[in-house]
Amino acid sequence: GQSLEQPSEVTAVEGAIVQINCTYQTSGFYGLSWYQQHDGGAPTFLSYNALDGLEETGRFSSFLSRSDSYGYLLLQELQMKDSASYFCAVRALDSSYKLIFGSGTRLLVRP
Amino acid sequence: KAGVTQTPRYLIKTRGQQVTLSCSPISGHRSVSWYQQTPGQGLQFLFEYFSETQRNKGNFPGRFSGRQFSNSRSEMNVSTLELGDSALYLCASSLVGLTRTMYNEQFFGPGTRLTVL
Numbered sequence: 001g002q003s004l005e006q007p008s009e010v011t012a013v014e015g016a017i018v019q020i021n022c023t024y025q026t027s028g029f030y031g032l033s034w035y036q037q038h039d040g041g042a043p044t045f046l047s048y049n050a051l052d053g054l055e056e057t058g059r060f061s062s063f064l065s066r067s068d069s070y071g072y073l074l075l076q077e078l079q080m081k082d083s084a085s086y087f088c089a090v091r092a093l094d095s096s097y098k099l100i101f102g103s104g105t106r107l108l109v110r111p
Numbered sequence: 112k113a114g115v116t117q118t119p120r121y122l123i124k125t126r127g128q129q130v131t132l133s134c135s136p137i138s139g140h141r142s143v144s145w146y147q148q149t150p151g152q153g154l155q156f157l158f159e160y161f162s163e164t165q166r167n168k169g170n171f172p173g174r175f176s177g178r179q180f181s182n183s184r185s186e187m188n189v190s191t192l193e194l195g196d197s198a199l200y201l202c203a204s205s206l207v208g209l210t211r212t213m214y215n216e217q218f219f220g221p222g223t224r225l226t227v228l
Contacts (some may be wrong), residue, residue: 033163033216037221041221042115042201042219042220042221043154043201043217044217044219045209045217045218048216056169061227087153087154089154098159098167098169099144099156099217100156101146101153101154101155102153103153104153104154
């Protein structure tokens with residue numbers, strides 16, 4: 001089976017840096033994605049790591065280490081609008097190729 | 112370019128009824144995937160359609176079905192509704208099917224909030 005674990009909630013202060021971790025148990029996958037979802041909104045794609053290492057997109061960075069079965073999303077210079085739920089996701093390596101989502105981390109940014 | 116649209120946005124049904132949800136993907140996107148989102152189970156993959164064919168299916172009972180039309184629009188049907196089917200149903204489109212690339216980005220619609228009473 002495949003599962004992804006994330007902390008349920010993280011709180012940080014505006015302007016700070018926060019790291020949202022994602023650990024997974026899977027026999028294989030095609031890469032790690034991150035999605036952001038505001039309350040009442042649709043998930044939006046943030047980043048994708050096909051290979052180990054760090055991918056940077058503006059204030060957001062994502063990291064993957066397959067040997068450690070671990071990845072994270074790093075948000076810098078936090079803004080109030082970053083308050084949302086963040087999901088990691090992997091694409092199954094088996095014939096289903098389905099996108100498997102983590103349970104999500106609710107980020108609360110305080111002034 | 113218009114985003115993914117889903118209709119209706121909200122729906123209230125009673126147990127035993129059936130429901131059909133509609134999804135219009137971004138123009139040019141041929142892959143449409145459906146997800147169920149609930150507070151307890153998170154985002155669960157239902158199925159994916161590509162070029163009018165179901166390519167992949169998640170672990171849901173046969174009451175959940177779908178189809179895709181030649182214009183890539185997709186519908187999802189749930190028969191014999193149960194209380195546990197109350198959820199946000201999300202549709203996502205992408206440029207290529209899941210089996211064609213590892214790098215595709217999914218564009219989600221706003222979802223249909225289904226309440227089963």
